[in-house]
Amino acid sequence: MVEINPKTKQLIDKHTKSLTEEFHEGNATDLLKIIEDEELNLHIDDYEDHFDGMLIWDQPQFHIHLNETKGNLPTTKKGRFTLAHELGHYFIEPHRQGLKRGLISPHPSTLSLVHSERIEKEADKFAASILMPRKRLRDFTGGREFSLEIIEQVSDEFQVSLTSAVIRFAEIGTHEILAVFSSENKVNWFCRSDDFPYLKFKFEVGGKLPPTTVAGEFYRKPDSKYTGVEPVDIEDWFYLREGAPEYQMYEQCFYSDLYGFTISLIWFK
Numbered sequence: 001m002v003e004i005n006p007k008t009k010q011l012i013d014k015h016t017k018s019l020t021e022e023f024h025e026g027n028a029t030d031l032l033k034i035i036e037d038e039e040l041n042l043h044i045d046d047y048e049d050h051f052d053g054m055l056i057w058d059q060p061q062f063h064i065h066l067n068e069t070k071g072n073l074p075t076t077k078k079g080r081f082t083l084a085h086e087l088g089h090y091f092i093e094p095h096r097q098g099l100k101r102g103l104i105s106p107h108p109s110t111l112s113l114v115h116s117e118r119i120e121k122e123a124d125k126f127a128a129s130i131l132m133p134r135k136r137l138r139d140f141t142g143g144r145e146f147s148l149e150i151i152e153q154v155s156d157e158f159q160v161s162l163t164s165a166v167i168r169f170a171e172i173g174t175h176e177i178l179a180v181f182s183s184e185n186k187v188n189w190f191c192r193s194d195d196f197p198y199l200k201f202k203f204e205v206g207g208k209l210p211p212t213t214v215a216g217e218f219y220r221k222p223d224s225k226y227t228g229v230e231p232v233d234i235e236d237w238f239y240l241r242e243g244a245p246e247y248q249m250y251e252q253c254f255y256s257d258l259y260g261f262t263i264s265l266i267w268f269k
Contacts, residue, residue, distance in 0.1 A: 002115070002116060002117070002118050002121050004118070004121055004122055004125055008092075008122060009125065011092075011093075012088075012092065012122070012125055012126050012129055013129060013134075015091055015092075015126075016126060016129040016130040016133065017133065019034060019091075019130060020130055020133040020136070023037070024136075026157075027136050027140060027157045027158055028157070028158055028159045029084075029130055029131055029133070029158075031074065031080060031083050031084060031087065031130075032074055034087065035064070035083075035087075038090070039061075040061070040062050040063070040064055040090065041061055041062070041063040041064070042063075042064050042066070042074075042083075043063060043064065043065045043066070044065075044066045044068050044072075044073065044074070045065065045066075045067070045068065046067070046068060046069045047065065047067040047069060048067075048069055049069070049070065050067070050108055051065075051067055051070075051108025051109060051110055052066075052067055052070055052072050052078075052082045052085075052108075052109055052110050052111050053065060053066050053067065053072060053082040053083065053085060053086045053108075053109045054086070054106060054107070054108050054109060055086045055089040055090055055099065055106065056099075056106045057099045057100050057106070062090055062096075062099075064083065064086045064087075064090075066079060066082060066083060066086075077155065077159055077160055077161045077164075078111065078161055080131060080159055080160065081111065081127050081131065081160060081161060081164055082109070082111060084126065084127035084128075084130050084131050085109055085111075085123045085124060085126070085127040086109065086123070087126065087127075087130065088122065088123035088124070088125070088126030088127055088130075089109075089119070089123050091126065092119075092122055092123065092126060094119075095119055095122070095123070104119070109123070113163070113181060113188065113189045114189055127164075128164060128167065128168045128171070131158055131159075131160050131164070131168075132154070132158050132160060132164075132165070132168045132172075134172045136158075137154065137158070137168065137169070137172060137173065138172065138173070138174050140153075140154065140157060141153075141154065141169070141173060141174045141175075142174045143174075144174075146174075146175035146177065146267055147229050147252060148229075148252045148253075148254055148265055150169075151165050151166055151169060151254075151265070152165075154168075154169060162254060162263070163181075163263070166179045166191075166263060166265070167179070167191055170191045170192060170193050171191075171193070173193065175193075175267060176192075176193040176194075176195045176196040176197075176267065176268070177192070177193055177196060177265055177266065177267045178190065178191075178192045178193075178196050178237075178265075178266040178267070179191050179192070179263060179264065179265055179266075180203070180209075180215070180263070180264040180266070181261060181262075181263055181264075182209055182215055182219075182261065182262050182264065183260050183261040183262065184219070184260070185208055185209055185216070185219035185220070186206060186207065186208060186209070187203050187204065187205050187206065187207055187208075187209060188205070188261070189205060190205070196267075197244065197245050197268070199234070199237075199238035199239070199241065199244060200238060200239040200241065201237065201238060201239075202235075202236075202237055202238060202239060203237070209264075210236055210237055212233075212236045213232065213236045213237055213251060213264065214226050214230050214232065214251045214252075214253050214264065215251075215253050215262050215264040218253065218255070218262065219262075225255060226253065227252070227253065227254075227255070228252065229250050229251075229252045230250065230251050230252065231248055231249070231250055232249055232250065232251045232266075233249070234249050236251075237249075237251075237266055245268050247268050247269050248268065248269045249266065249267070249268050249269075250266070250267055250268070250269065251264055251265065251266050252264075252265050253265070
């Protein structure tokens with residue numbers, strides 16, 4: 001798995017912090033104001049199915065291209081992440097200088113849960129940080145019991161997709177969680193908070209979901225579509241070990257009928 005250099009993470013956090021303090025309306029970061037302030041050229045057009053966004057250096061200016069055919073408008077949650085991702089390529093100095101000097105070829109960006117290229121992962125980190133600043137998100141979500149409702153509120157308040165909100169909350173949120181992304185009864189990917197208890201999973205990426213989990217039961221019995229907060233046994237998801245948490249564990253699922261995936265949120269009280 002490609003990891004981001006800690007120094008690069010610090011630089012991204014520092015840069016996005018200054019931008020979000022200056023350019024925001026309520027909790028939502030004003031990306032168009034940033035583009036205007038930097039005098040960047042924004043092009044929104046039909047690029048068929050080729051990409052979501054692209055940053056191009058055409059001397060003497062940078063141009064950001066958004067593919068509206070794939071839902072990438074500055075006013076949509078998906079489009080805002082794509083736009084923030086391309087701004088990442090612009091503001092992260094090695095990316096920008098690489099494009100200007102021809103060391104990095106302009107390449108189309110496509111939204112994905114997992115990127116294998118370091119520069120794409122760095123741009124995703126920039127996008128999440130500029131759209132959901134640490135302090136603003138923690139102030140918004142703190143002091144409340146966790147549930148999917150908080151993630152949905154983050155999605156609306158910060159104008160980001162539910163998936164982006166889940167991943168960012170797992171990284172910096174006010175409650176430790178594990179999020180498992182699945183489709184057709186197979187685990188596609190997962191993310192976890194650093195302080196979520198370290199337990200051995202009963203699943204692996206590419207493998208089937210544990211059958212007794214809320215999500216696993218849904219795929220086995222499509223009429224078992226539970227959307228509420230469900231108390232579950234720790235052994236539904238994990239192998240029990242000495243020292244494992246003794247307090248109640250919960251699972252709540254979000255089902256996307258449009259895209260055919262499920263997000264399982266798991267947390268302890």
